[in-house]
Amino acid sequence: MCMVKVWVEKLLDEPELYILRLDDSEIKHFEAAWSIPEGITYNAYLMKVGDAVVLFDTWKGEYTEKFLESLSTLVDPKEITHIIVHHTEPDHSGALPKLLELNEYRAKLIGTTFAKNLLQGFYGDKVVENFHTIKDGEEVKIGNRTFRFITVPWLHWPDTMITYDVEDKLIFSCDAGGGYGIPEAIDDSDEDVVKKYLPYVTKYIVTVIGHYHKYIVQNIKKLKELGIIENANMILPGHGLIWRKSPTRIFEHYERVGAGIPTKDKVLVIYDSMYGFVEKRMSVVIEELKRYGKKPVVYRFTDKENPAISDILGEVPDSEALVIGVSTYEADIHPRMRCALYEILDKANYEKPVLIVGAFGWGGVAGKKVETLISRSKFELVDVVETKGRMTSEDEERLREAVRKLIQWQL
Ligand SMILES: Cc1cc2nc3c(=O)[nH]c(=O)nc-3n(C[C@H](O)[C@H](O)[C@H](O)COP(=O)(O)O)c2cc1C
Ligand SMILES: [Fe+2]
Ligand SMILES: [Fe+2]
Structure with missing residues (x-):
């Protein structure tokens, strides 16, 4: 009934x-x-x-x-x-x-x-x-x-x-x-x-x-x-x-x-992580964002979480900036992130700064593909940090530096 x-x-x-x-x-x-x-x-x-x-x-x-x-x-x-x-x-x-x-x-x-x-x-x-x-x-x-x-x-x-x-x-x-x-x-x-x-x-x-x-x-x-x-x-x-x-x-x-008027300090962080390599990098990004007083809002695609793209879309307009974390999957962007990005660029294409973070096994492709998509959109590309395998201490330093660059980006 x-x-x-x-x-x-x-x-x-x-x-x-x-x-x-x-x-x-x-x-x-x-x-x-x-x-x-x-x-x-x-x-x-x-x-x-x-x-x-x-x-x-x-x-x-x-x-x-x-x-x-x-x-x-x-x-x-x-x-x-x-x-x-x-x-x-x-x-x-x-x-x-x-x-x-x-x-x-x-x-x-x-x-x-x-x-x-x-x-x-x-x-x-x-x-x-x-x-x-x-x-x-x-x-x-x-x-x-x-x-x-x-x-x-x-x-x-x-x-x-x-x-x-x-x-x-x-x-x-x-x-x-x-x-x-x-x-x-x-x-x-x-x-x-x-x-x-x-x-x-x-x-x-x-x-x-x-x-x-x-x-x-x-x-x-x-x-x-x-x-x-x-x-x-x-x-x-x-x-x-x-x-x-x-x-x-x-x-x-x-x-x-x-x-697309932002809410002060809100930074939208979206990523996929199959086995935790991207996740590890994103936890550094999130920590660094918080150190600068930013308030990260995090959505992740993992083996336990599958957020609705409609909810992610609703978070874009009032964010100051976006951080996108991707793993390379069959020489492409991870499938869930591919869908999410496709919809963001179609429905929530705003002039906001974006930092891209990537992890790969044998040849990084996802970060570069996201970079191409972002550079064709209204979003502004701040940096791409795409590195292989586990996060090294040099990778970590590069990530922290990239976050600082994002924060200084006319926010
Ligand atoms: C199904 C699958 C496909 C993958 N395809 C590629 C690939 O085409 N190129 C590559 O460099 N790495 C590939 N990888 C490796 C991942 O990109 C790499 O392990 C990355 O660090 C995963 O990060 P994550 O554990 O956070 O998802 C693949 C991994 C899986 C599970
Ligand atoms: Fe209607
Ligand atoms: Fe309608």
Whole structure:
């Protein structure tokens, strides 16, 4: 039996606004890629305003029945007059086809041209028969409210837009402003809940939107220039917490992650070690980092540990620097580190200094391969210390020297 929790809660009396939130505690890998034992929520919103009933997004397809059941506690699906499609990824649009069927295709859909095109591709022609495509910044009067639609391309797809309710100063932001995790509350009023949630937001940003992280900064700049963020009464995302105690906070967090602003002294150390040769070197690196007051955060692939790449990705944006330790494996980088590096360079490619440490048996290749990857990325190569077999005292001295070089590297 499906045990996921559903929340249907009233957020405002005037306009009458509700959240419909499903806590997906059954998911294991978001987008079939990112390990999220912390789960995720899908948030849809319903507004009754004048003679209109407006729905903002839906839930993931596998929860369609639950969505329709929850929605029916608030309104007869036939009465929905408008459906705002912020983003067509099926974690938000999955329940839409069945809902439209029950709605007898009365509701007008509103979204970008891209969204219309994608919906039609996913669900067929009938779903987009009554689709109004908006232009960036277009305002539409619905009920007695004015909704302004603002495109935020690549947050998370090219189809994506947000809605600004002009009179009530509400921002419906879908993926932008979202995070992983299943917070025990609906909004940000409890600081303990927020503190626990924010690292999951970072992990979400990097794994889901990280490839386009420069667009995070660009789009938030655009929203700021429109003057809608600082005066917003609420930010209502498609995942995770609603922001109403401090609405600006979530976009400030997004900006920091997008720009890769470091937490003081945090150095991310990632390595593999099959038989302890790399490990020995890394313990010297870690000791030396600590001697200089740095706070190493360590992830290792060993015969006992296999950290999730999604967790490692979430640690990159606020690190001051990275240290990567690799063993050579069949004339290549160790397989687990190969995967981790591939994802870091794709999703978390930031201008941060990197020190590479390597160990090999008969011909060092891994360190050189990592060096090539790093030099083609935005990361800055500080040094490569790749040596054979057990760590000698000369190796140790070279490692300590390399760490000092890393620390002096404009940190
Ligand atoms: C499956 C396997 C493949 C390896 N392939 C290579 C190789 O192609 N070239 C090399 O120089 N050493 C190779 N080695 C040796 C390791 O790189 C070397 O022992 C290194 O010090 C291992 O460090 P670690 O114990 O921290 O993993 C291989 C070792 C294993 C177990
Ligand atoms: Fe998305
Ligand atoms: Fe999403």
